[in-house]
Amino acid sequence: MKSGAQRRAEILHRRGVRRTAERSDAVKDQALRAAKERAALLKNQVVVNVDKLRPTNSFGTPDFVARGFYADRPFNCKTCASPQVWTATQQRWWYEIAQGDVWTVAVLCRPCRRRERERRNDAREVHLAGLAKKASKR
CATH class of the missing domain: 1.20.5 (Single alpha-helices involved in coiled-coils or other helix-helix interfaces)
Incomplete structure (x- = not known):
């Protein structure tokens, strides 16, 4: 017992x-x-590497971090209003490699971005030429 x-x-x-x-x-x-x-994970989804993201002082969490992967994100271009897709690989490049802010999203299509970049460069050249002309008159 x-x-x-x-x-x-x-x-x-x-x-x-x-x-x-x-x-x-x-x-x-x-x-x-x-x-x-x-x-x-589909072929149009890329896993998020949280360690490579730029630090943010926000209390919130972006949806792609909570999800754990980037997914293709459709948007309309702000300039020409054409429907576009911000691909998962482009998002990964922007957030992890270029260290873009995690709260930003694409708003311009590639041709409009290129056009805006050229416009800015032309304006900068005109401005610098004006400064050089002004400095030469002195």
Whole structure:
């Protein structure tokens, strides 16, 4: 015949074994879920590397960080109003490589961006030529 202390020890041991098995099952389920999520990433989705993002002092989290991947994002160009798509790879370049602010999004299509860049450069050249002409008169 076993004492109450021995019986309690056996019960606690069995509970411990059961908890360990449940934990390992939970860990396996979590790993399986993560693998399924990774496999579910479509070819137009790119995984976010949070360590490479520029630091931000915001209390919020951008949707792509919460999601864990960049997804193609449709938008209309601000200048010509044509429908465009900001691809996941372009977003990754902007946020992780170019260190753009995580709260910014694309608003201009490529041709309009190129046109705006050329306009700015031309205006800068005109301005610098005017400064040079003014300095030469002195």
